[in-house]
Amino acid sequence: MKRVLTIAGSDCSGGAGIQADIKTMSAHGVYAMSVIVSVVAENTVHVLKKQDIAPEIVRAQVDAIYEDIGTDAVKIGMLPTPEVMSAVAEKLRKYCPKNVVVDPVMYAKDGTALMAPQSIETFKAEILPLADVLTPNIPEAEEITGMHIETEDDMCAAAKLIYTMGCKAVLVKGGHFAGDPIDILFDGEQHISFTANRIQTKNTHGTGCTLSSAIASNLALGYAPAEAVKRAKDYMTCAIEHALELGHGAGPTNHFYSLYQSGLPK
Numbered sequence: 001m002k003r004v005l006t007i008a009g010s011d012c013s014g015g016a017g018i019q020a021d022i023k024t025m026s027a028h029g030v031y032a033m034s035v036i037v038s039v040v041a042e043n044t045v046h047v048l049k050k051q052d053i054a055p056e057i058v059r060a061q062v063d064a065i066y067e068d069i070g071t072d073a074v075k076i077g078m079l080p081t082p083e084v085m086s087a088v089a090e091k092l093r094k095y096c097p098k099n100v101v102v103d104p105v106m107y108a109k110d111g112t113a114l115m116a117p118q119s120i121e122t123f124k125a126e127i128l129p130l131a132d133v134l135t136p137n138i139p140e141a142e143e144i145t146g147m148h149i150e151t152e153d154d155m156c157a158a159a160k161l162i163y164t165m166g167c168k169a170v171l172v173k174g175g176h177f178a179g180d181p182i183d184i185l186f187d188g189e190q191h192i193s194f195t196a197n198r199i200q201t202k203n204t205h206g207t208g209c210t211l212s213s214a215i216a217s218n219l220a221l222g223y224a225p226a227e228a229v230k231r232a233k234d235y236m237t238c239a240i241e242h243a244l245e246l247g248h249g250a251g252p253t254n255h256f257y258s259l260y261q262s263g264l265p266k
């Protein structure tokens with residue numbers, strides 16, 4: 001069985017973070033493992049509080065995975081501080097995992113910062129170059145590049161600029177624009193667009209986590225990056241289409257429906 005590790009924050013309400021990652025990976029038929037870097041008390045409405053995990057415990061969790069089981073792909077989500085970023089980067093440079101997908105999580109949907117604002121330079125220097133695929137949304141791509149992104153051409157230009165910062169490919173996600181969401185992948189050679197119909201729903205808690213975990217799962221299963229992104233986007237669109245009406249805010253994506261649609265894992 002293929003092995004996929006998520007390094008991310010815990011969302012106790014089960015819609016985003018580690019919990020969304022493990023559900024997505026399980027639905028893809030891969031063996032999911034987690035390194036928790038922050039415990040976030042949150043739900044479909046807002047973030048109440050968080051407790052970041054000490055960097056030495058983050059390092060020890062990564063060691064625990066690699067001294068025993070190993071990985072076929074790694075997804076990195078929320079990294080709360082420069083210290084946690086350096087701990088993760090140090091260990092990934094040591095273990096050199098294949099197929100690293102980085103979702104540069106900066107804010108929860110209610111606007112709470114999940115990445116401390118002073119972390120961006122450490123993120124760019126230490127984490128971004130580890131990524132085989134980096135998956136920023138529009139505000140994150142703006143933060144990383146310092147650009148203002150308004151059009152599809154701006155998304156292409158931002159993807160190119162982020163690529164020059166050292167990742168192997170970048171997928172700029174267009175979910176924050178009006179209209180049908182277009183995501184643009186740049187791999188150093190060409191731009192590839194992935195489109196889907198916009199689903200009219202408020203239930204989009206965990207979409208970014210779901211997409212990046214689905215990409216990591218598909219890379220672990222042996223798909224090339226563009227095919228892995230295409231399959232992940234199909235999975236995620238289905239998971240949004242059948243998102244669950246739970247809680248009083250943005251409900252979570254539905255992994256069980258997507259699993260049923262994509263057939264049982266091989």
Ligand SMILES: Nc1ncnc2c1ncn2[C@@H]1O[C@H](COP(=O)(O)OP(=O)(O)O)[C@@H](O)[C@H]1O
Pocket residue numbers: 136137138173174175176181182183196197198199200201204206207208209211233236237240
């Ligand atoms: N209402 C929607 N209908 C269909 N796809 C969506 C919708 N909202 C977001 N997406 C897709 O979900 C993924 C993540 O969305 P985005 O909002 O851009 O990032 P994030 O969740 O990180 O803020 C992207 O592939 C985007 O195109």
Ligand SMILES: Cc1ncc(COP(=O)(O)O)c(N)n1
Pocket residue numbers: 008009010011016017018040042077078105107108109114204205206207208209210
């Ligand atoms: C622990 C944690 N990680 C990430 C997100 C962002 O989630 P989204 O996928 O909705 O952008 C979140 N709300 N909580």
